[in-house]
Amino acid sequence: MAHLLNKPVHHPLSDDVQVIHDLQPNDINLDYIGLKVLDIKSGGNYEEATEDFELCIVALTGKVTVSDGTNTFEHIGTRDSVFEKIPTDSVYISKQHNITIEAVTDARVILCYAPADEVRETQLIPASENSIEDRGKYSNKRHVHNILPDTHKASEKLLVVEVYTDQGNWSSYPPHKHDQDNLPNESLLEETYYHEMNPRTGFVFQRVYTDDLSLDETMAVENSDVVIVPKGYHPVAVPDGYDGYYLNIMAGPKKVWKFYNQPDHEWIIDRK
Template identity: 75%
Template sequence: MAELLKKPIHQPLNDGVKIIQDFKPSDVDLEYTGIKVIDIKAKQVYGEETNDFEACVVALTGQIDVSDGDDKYEGIGTRDSVFEKIPTDSVYISKSHMIEITAQRDARVVICYSPCDKERETQLIPADENSVEDRGKYSNKRHVHNILPDSHTASEKLLVVEVYTDQGNWSSYPPHKHDVNNLPNESFLEEIYYHEMNPPQGFVFQRVYTDDKSLDETMAVEDSDVVIVPKGYHPVAVPDGYNSYYLNVMAGPQKVWKFHNQKEHEWIIDRK
């Protein structure tokens, strides 16, 4: 198994809560980004402390209530499958808070993490505030829901985005990177990909590599897998017959998304 590819663990916490993926930054040799994916049965509760991390709680599927210990947001979540291709609700919760999630109906929840310096106000990020856009052309098309873009003021470091790529298309392409702190030309952002497939027995290919090839891993990625991107380029290829969804978690020393395309392949952007 590739070092950057993390398979789901399906670890039961109790009869109603199951951990699918669970990584804080230090668990995967990162500094800024972490992720947890959990399944919660209806009426069951999951809780944790944020400690020194800020968190974005994404109601991936199903419907949940979310509390930070003081405020409560009820009926969070808009869809039963990510492949409905509609935005969903999220809640931003800062460091030194509780997170309590209660499932109104069966739910899959993603919690995105980054260490932060200061406490900030808890904030609902409703589905209708996600900016939605289509990128690319030809076989390089994808559909994007921006949950926490770099322009969003809720978080200190976290960026969160959902990306849909239809069969036969490429995504995160042409190959681009954001691993050098060289603003305004490029920002340093670590990244984590959480993947789902439709139908779920499908797979995609993802390559993570640097210019000098000191890092160069190509992975067959399946449903509920996570791919860690500490640095380098990270394109995704989607085979015929299957559609791809992934949720990106990004964070770095500054909340700025400024990427650098690999020059050898940048020409495809302007082709006619």
């Protein structure tokens, strides 16, 4: 069985910093993606060297100050809950930097990693620059905040997006994949999903599977879980009574998002 579902670890680094997830590429059998989720108490600090990775720091909740040793971005973050459904602030930092994250209020941040070749300019990605869109129809509706889309020039490989799926709806649907380096028809992008639920006691279902079913896992995903998508299709179903949120990290050899819909289900897009 593939190890795709990752539960929160709640590991204290100090009195002020708790690791919720620490999933580096080698830990999850990926080549292009790592992630870390941290809870930092007000006044607490976290430090790290980016080494050979580019990094997007997303202020999921609360306010933080982020520094790369030269540039400092103070009091970033816009919400107390992701379910306020407003965009938040993020910071892009390339490889070979020493970073500091200081919590101005109690905060949860996610650090999104991809291996990098270049040293690039550090950039604030303010909430106001997130493009916002609604996708799908009928019971296939979702609300999207594009933090670091493939059109954003800050990063080499990283793509980052937030998606909201209301109760009773499907997301990442009809089933699609992006696991072949076959442009212009399809790009090769690994992917991870960081999930939250409202109310927190809820769950969603996510299936990850390939055409030949050599990979075929269906998971009950709970609040703060992470799902790894190394390849294949990866739809999400949100039950009645609960709303779903996930933050996607995607990365691959080329920063292009070109997906392929499973032909058996593509008819859903154009139904009347």
